[in-house]
Amino acid sequence: MIIIMKPGQEVTIQEINERLSGKVSVFTHGNRVAIQGIDRDGLNEQELRAAERIIENHPAAIQGSREFHPEDTIIKTPNSLIGGDNFTMMAGPCSVESSAHVRKMAAVAKAGGATVLRGGAFKPRTSPYSFQGLGEDGLKFLRQAADEFDMDVLTEVMDEDHVEMVGRYTDIFQIGARNMQNFSLLKAVGKTNIPVMLKRGMSATVDDILNAAEYIAAGGNTQIMIAERGIRTFDNKYTRNTLDVGSVPVLQKLSHYPVIVDPSHAAGHTEFVTKEALAGVAIGASGLVVEIHDDPAHAFSDGAQALKPEEYQAMADKAFAIRDLVSPAVEVVDA
Amino acid sequence: MIIIMKPGQEVTIQEINERLSGKVSVFTHGNRVAIQGIDRDGLNEQELRAAERIIENHPAAIQGSREFHPEDTIIKTPNSLIGGDNFTMMAGPCSVESSAHVRKMAAVAKAGGATVLRGGAFKPRTSPYSFQGLGEDGLKFLRQAADEFDMDVLTEVMDEDHVEMVGRYTDIFQIGARNMQNFSLLKAVGKTNIPVMLKRGMSATVDDILNAAEYIAAGGNTQIMIAERGIRTFDNKYTRNTLDVGSVPVLQKLSHYPVIVDPSHAAGHTEFVTKEALAGVAIGASGLVVEIHDDPAHAFSDGAQALKPEEYQAMADKAFAIRDLVSPAVEVVDA
Amino acid sequence: MIIIMKPGQEVTIQEINERLSGKVSVFTHGNRVAIQGIDRDGLNEQELRAAERIIENHPAAIQGSREFHPEDTIIKTPNSLIGGDNFTMMAGPCSVESSAHVRKMAAVAKAGGATVLRGGAFKPRTSPYSFQGLGEDGLKFLRQAADEFDMDVLTEVMDEDHVEMVGRYTDIFQIGARNMQNFSLLKAVGKTNIPVMLKRGMSATVDDILNAAEYIAAGGNTQIMIAERGIRTFDNKYTRNTLDVGSVPVLQKLSHYPVIVDPSHAAGHTEFVTKEALAGVAIGASGLVVEIHDDPAHAFSDGAQALKPEEYQAMADKAFAIRDLVSPAVEVVDA
Amino acid sequence: MIIIMKPGQEVTIQEINERLSGKVSVFTHGNRVAIQGIDRDGLNEQELRAAERIIENHPAAIQGSREFHPEDTIIKTPNSLIGGDNFTMMAGPCSVESSAHVRKMAAVAKAGGATVLRGGAFKPRTSPYSFQGLGEDGLKFLRQAADEFDMDVLTEVMDEDHVEMVGRYTDIFQIGARNMQNFSLLKAVGKTNIPVMLKRGMSATVDDILNAAEYIAAGGNTQIMIAERGIRTFDNKYTRNTLDVGSVPVLQKLSHYPVIVDPSHAAGHTEFVTKEALAGVAIGASGLVVEIHDDPAHAFSDGAQALKPEEYQAMADKAFAIRDLVSPAVEVVDA
Structure with missing residues (x-):
C-alpha cells in the first residue's frame, strides 16, 4: 500500500514509522509512505484521516514505482x-x-x-x-x-x-x-x-x-x-x-x-x-x-x-x- | 552464382541470357549476372574469360543481395x-x-x-x-x-x-x-x-x-x-x-x-x-x-x-x- | 455469448436461429447456442426463460471452445x-x-x-x-x-x-x-x-x-x-x-x-x-x-x-x- | 584438445599431467586426456606417438562432453x-x-x-x-x-x-x-x-x-x-x-x-x-x-x-x- 499524505503530516509519518518498523517494511519518500505487509485495515483512525489517497493496487516493486516516487531519481x-x-x-x-x-x-x-x-x-x-x-x-x-x-x-x-x-x-x-x-x-x-x-x-x-x-x-x-x-x-x-x-x-x-x-x-x-x-x-x-x-x-x-x-x-x-x-x-x- | 563481368561485356551477358533462360533462373543488373541452378562449371570458356569475379557463396535471396545489386533501390x-x-x-x-x-x-x-x-x-x-x-x-x-x-x-x-x-x-x-x-x-x-x-x-x-x-x-x-x-x-x-x-x-x-x-x-x-x-x-x-x-x-x-x-x-x-x-x-x- | 438451454427447448433454439440469422452469427450444438454480436440484452423474455445458464465471458474462438462443445470432436x-x-x-x-x-x-x-x-x-x-x-x-x-x-x-x-x-x-x-x-x-x-x-x-x-x-x-x-x-x-x-x-x-x-x-x-x-x-x-x-x-x-x-x-x-x-x-x-x- | 591414448599409456598420461598441470588445465578420464590452453603443437614426440586420436574440434565444455567421457555419469x-x-x-x-x-x-x-x-x-x-x-x-x-x-x-x-x-x-x-x-x-x-x-x-x-x-x-x-x-x-x-x-x-x-x-x-x-x-x-x-x-x-x-x-x-x-x-x-x- 502506498499512502499519499495530506500536507503537513510529518508527525504522522514519523509515528507510522515508529509503530510499524521492524514488523513490516515501511519506506517513506516526501509525503508518501509505502508499506509492505499490511493493507489499509492495518492503519489506525488518525492515520487514515491523514491520508489524502491510498494506492492498494501498486506494483510489487513498490519503491521503484512512480506511484511512490513520482520524480526522476538523479x-x-x-x-x-x-x-x-x-x-x-x-x-x-x-x-x-x-x-x-x-x-x-x-x-x-x-x-x-x-x-x-x-x-x-x-x-x-x-x-x-x-x-x-x-x-x-x-x-x-x-x-x-x-x-x-x-x-x-x-x-x-x-x-x-x-x-x-x-x-x-x-x-x-x-x-x-x-x-x-x-x-x-x-x-x-x-x-x-x-x-x-x-x-x-x-x-x-x-x-x-x-x-x-x-x-x-x-x-x-x-x-x-x-x-x-x-x-x-x-x-x-x-x-x-x-x-x-x-x-x-x-x-x-x-x-x-x-x-x-x-x-x-x-x-x-x-x-x-x-x-x-x-x-x-x-x-x-x-x-x-x-x-x-x-x-x-x-x-x-x-x-x-x-x-x-x-x-x-x-x-x-x-x-x-x-x-x-x-x-x-x-x-x-x-x- | 553471381558473375561480376569485366567492362564492355554486354554481348556476353546477352548470350548467357539467351543460352540459359528457360533452363535456369538468370537475372541481370548492370554488369552483374545472377544464375540460380548452375555453378561455374556450367559456364563456357568465353563466359569465364568475361568474368572479373564469380561469387559462389551468396545468400539464397540472390536478387535482393547487395552482391548482386550494390546500390540502394529507389x-x-x-x-x-x-x-x-x-x-x-x-x-x-x-x-x-x-x-x-x-x-x-x-x-x-x-x-x-x-x-x-x-x-x-x-x-x-x-x-x-x-x-x-x-x-x-x-x-x-x-x-x-x-x-x-x-x-x-x-x-x-x-x-x-x-x-x-x-x-x-x-x-x-x-x-x-x-x-x-x-x-x-x-x-x-x-x-x-x-x-x-x-x-x-x-x-x-x-x-x-x-x-x-x-x-x-x-x-x-x-x-x-x-x-x-x-x-x-x-x-x-x-x-x-x-x-x-x-x-x-x-x-x-x-x-x-x-x-x-x-x-x-x-x-x-x-x-x-x-x-x-x-x-x-x-x-x-x-x-x-x-x-x-x-x-x-x-x-x-x-x-x-x-x-x-x-x-x-x-x-x-x-x-x-x-x-x-x-x-x-x-x-x-x-x- | 453461449446459452445453455434447459432441456426440451428445441423450438426456442429454432426460433432464435430464425430471428437472428443473417443479422449476427448464430451457431448451435445440442442444447447450446453461441451468438456472436449481441449479449443477453439482445434476448427476449421467452429466450431468457429458456436458458439454464448464459456464458458471457467466453473465448473469441467460440465454436472451438469446450463451453460451446463439451465433447471431443471425432x-x-x-x-x-x-x-x-x-x-x-x-x-x-x-x-x-x-x-x-x-x-x-x-x-x-x-x-x-x-x-x-x-x-x-x-x-x-x-x-x-x-x-x-x-x-x-x-x-x-x-x-x-x-x-x-x-x-x-x-x-x-x-x-x-x-x-x-x-x-x-x-x-x-x-x-x-x-x-x-x-x-x-x-x-x-x-x-x-x-x-x-x-x-x-x-x-x-x-x-x-x-x-x-x-x-x-x-x-x-x-x-x-x-x-x-x-x-x-x-x-x-x-x-x-x-x-x-x-x-x-x-x-x-x-x-x-x-x-x-x-x-x-x-x-x-x-x-x-x-x-x-x-x-x-x-x-x-x-x-x-x-x-x-x-x-x-x-x-x-x-x-x-x-x-x-x-x-x-x-x-x-x-x-x-x-x-x-x-x-x-x-x-x-x-x- | 582431447587425446584418446593408445592402450597401456598410463605412464604417458601421468607424465603429461606432471608436465602441464599448473600451466594449463589438464583433465583425465580413463585413456582420455583433455587439455585446455594448448593444441597438438604443445605435445612432444613421445606424447604424439602415444595418441591414437586427437580431437581438436571439441565443445568448450570439454569435461562434460561425450568425446571426453563416453559413458553415462552415474x-x-x-x-x-x-x-x-x-x-x-x-x-x-x-x-x-x-x-x-x-x-x-x-x-x-x-x-x-x-x-x-x-x-x-x-x-x-x-x-x-x-x-x-x-x-x-x-x-x-x-x-x-x-x-x-x-x-x-x-x-x-x-x-x-x-x-x-x-x-x-x-x-x-x-x-x-x-x-x-x-x-x-x-x-x-x-x-x-x-x-x-x-x-x-x-x-x-x-x-x-x-x-x-x-x-x-x-x-x-x-x-x-x-x-x-x-x-x-x-x-x-x-x-x-x-x-x-x-x-x-x-x-x-x-x-x-x-x-x-x-x-x-x-x-x-x-x-x-x-x-x-x-x-x-x-x-x-x-x-x-x-x-x-x-x-x-x-x-x-x-x-x-x-x-x-x-x-x-x-x-x-x-x-x-x-x-x-x-x-x-x-x-x-x-x-
Missing part, C-alpha cells in the same frame, strides 16, 4: 549527474588490460564526452577456461586512469564477497545480466551507499528487472540505474542480442530510475553499435555505456563489438546532437 | 521517392472508415509531411467475427482522398484473387505480417509492376524476410520495400511487440531494398509510438508508416495505437529533424 | 477415426517424389499402423528457387497409393484457388504453419466439407491457433484438427524448432478438436524424431504425423528429418504401447 | 543411483514449511517411489517482500524427514557463503535457474564433493548450460546432473514456461550427465504437471523432480503447481510404467 557521482534532464556518456574497454591501456582508453572516452569510465576487472565469461579478468590489480589501474581524467569508475562486481573490496575502487557497481537475479549479490550491494547499474537479464521482463532492483532498494540503497543491453530472441544470426529499445520508455513510465542503453552487448558487432546507440538516444535513454578499444582484433575480450576511437568520437557527436533534439524525453508522471 | 511512385537518401513519411488510419474520415486523415497526414496515405480496406483480423474492412468501397474512398492531396496510396492486399482489383486503386501493395510467407500471394504481386511493402512476420528472421522478398523479385517485380513492425518475444505486457530496430541496419547491409519502420504495430500503445518512431529514424530507416486517428477511442480497429493529429505532427517534426542529423545513414557496400 | 474419414479415445498414425514422405516411391512409402506407413498417408504435392519452400512439388501429378500418385493400401490422404493446400482441385484428391486438407493466418485460405477450406489439419504457426500462441481454426469453423466446416509442430524460440542449434508438448493438454482443455503432434518438423533431425514422437504420445496427443523415407540422403525435401522404415516401425510400436498406458488421456470438461 | 547418493539405466523419482514440497509437514510429504514422496526428498529452505523469490524460506531450521527439518524415510536430500543453495552450511545437510545441491550463471556459486560447489543438480536458466541454450556445468567440473566436482524446467518463450498464458522436452535427448547426446525433468516449474499449473512429467519420462529423462503438497491452496510458495498426494501417486505409477517401456533410452555414443 544520481550524483563525483563527476556526473545521471538521470532527469542529464545525459551521461560512459565508455571504456571491455576488460582492463593494463595500466597504460586503460589510461589511453580513458583519454579517448573523455574526449568523446564521457564522464564515466567503464572497465571489467572481474569478467563473467561463459566458459571457465576464458580470461577471467585482472582482479584487484585491474581495479587499481582503472581507478588511477579515472582519477587522472576526472572521471567516475563503473565496474562489475560478481560476488558478494567482493562487494567491500570492489567498493573501495568504484563509484558505480555494475551488476551483470547473468547476475540480475543473484539475490544474495543484490542484497549485498543494497547495503552499501554506492550507486548501482543493474543490467537487464537476457530473458528478464520489465517486471523482473524492477523486482530485481527492488532487492537493492529494500536494503536501503536506492541509487539505482537500469541498463537495457539486448534480450535473447529467435534471431541472433547478425546481431548478438535484440536491443529492446521499446523497453526504455516503458521503464521510464513505470519507475523513476535512470535508464541507460548498452549498444555494444546488444549489437555485438562494431558495424551496428553506433546505429543502435543513436536509436537508444532518440528514444530517450539517460545515457549510453559503450565499449571502446584502439585495437579490437587484439582485445582481451569482446573485441568484435568495440568501437575504435574515431568511431566512438563520431558516434558521441551524433548522440549528443540527437539528445539535444529529443530532450527532455522523460515527463514526470504524477500518480 | 522506388518512384507518383508523389514519392523511397530509399536511398530520401526519407518518406507514410500515415493514415488503420481502417478506411468512410470517405469523409479518410479525407480528414489525409489532410492531417499531408500536413505532417507524409506523401503516402495508408489505410486498410481488407483487414486481417485475428478473429473472424471482428470488422473485416469496407472492401472495394474502402479502396475508392482511399484513392479519392489520396488524389485530393497529391498523395500515394498504400493498402493491404490479402488475397491473390484481389491483386488485380486492389492494383487498380493502389500505388503500393502492402503484404501483412501474417501473409509474409503466403507464397501464392507473393508470386501474384511479383507478376505486377506495382511496388510492394512487405511486412516482417512476427517470428521471421532476417533471412526469412529476404527469402520472402525474393518470391516477389523472382516474378519480375523488384520494387520492394521491407517494413520492420516488431517481433514476438517473451515480453509483451507493456508493448504489443518488440521493435527490432537492430534489424534495420542489418537489412540495409544485406539488401538494397528500402527499410521502413512501423512503430504503431510495434508499440501497440500510443504513448510509446512516437518514441519508437524516433528510434527508427535515428537508426537510419528510409521512412515511417504510422497510424493516425482523430478519435482513437472510436476507431474501427487498433485505436489504442493511433496517434492523434497533434501527436503525429509533433512526432513528424522531430522525425525529420533527426533524419537530417543522421542522414545519409546508408552507405553503399561494394561487394 | 473426425471420421474413410479409414480413420481421429480424436476422442482413438489414436491415429499418419506417415509418409515429405514430398511425393514419384508414383513408385509414394506407393513404397505407403506400404511402410501402413505396416507401422498408419491409416493416413501424408505427402506434399505443393510445397511451401523458404526460397523460390527450391523444389516446389509435383503439383497435380503428385496428388494423383498420392491418391492411388493411398487407395491401394486402404489409407486416407493428407496433403497440403497452399492456395485458395487450389482448394477445389486438391479437394478432389484428399481426405484431409493440411494448412501449413506459414499459412496459419492466411485468412482467405482458411475461409476457402471452411466452405468445404473436407476435414482440415491446421498446423500451428511458428510463433502462434494457443489463442492465435484457436482463432485461426475459428475462421474455418465460421464457414461451416468444424471437422478440424490441430497440429503442434514446434515453435520458434531462442535455441535452434540442435533441433529445428522447440516442440511445445505442453500446448497439447492446454489445447485439449480449451477446445474439443483433436490435437496431433508432428515430431519431424519439431526435431528437424532424425536422431531426435522418435523421442519427440513418444513425448507427444505420452502427453496425450490424438495422433502423430511423421515423415518417412527409405533413402533420406536423396529425399527431394527435408531428408534430414525423415525416419527410415525400420526406425519408423520401431517408433510406431513404442508409440502404440505408450498410448495404451496413458489413454484415455482426454477427460471431457463439462462447462 | 551419481551415487546414499539411497539413489542417478543416471545410466536408472530412473530416479524426486519429490517434496516447494518450501519446507515445518518439521511435521515435511515429514508428511516425505511419506507421500516415498510411497510414490521417490528416493530423493526435495524442499526449499532458502527460496529465490522474484520479490524481496515474498517469503524467503526457513533458513537453517528448514534444512534440519528436511534432513530429519529424509533420514526417517531413508531418502536423500535435495535442496537449493543460493549463496556461496552458504555452501559449507547447506552442505552439512544435503546430499545434492540444487542450483536454481536464476543462478545458472552465478559463476562464483558454481565455482564454490565445484570445490565440494557433493553432487549438484544444475537447473537450466530461462533463456539458456544447451551450450550455455553445458558451459555452466563446466564451471562446476573445472573445480573438480563432476557429480553433476542437469534439470530441464521449462524455458521462456512468447507463450506463457496457460503454462508458466515452455517445457523443452527436445533438449533432453540433445543434452544426453552431447554430454554424459544425467538429465532430470522438472514438470512443476515448466507447467506451473497442477492440471498440466502430470502430463508434462510423462512426456519427460517418455523422451528418456533419468528422473523427475516434482513438487507435492497436501493443501496446495495454503502452500507457502508455488501452490498452484503442486500435485496433491493422490495425483502424485497416480503420476508416479504411470511414469515408472512408461520408463519400463522406453528404457534404456540412452545409448552410449562412442566418439
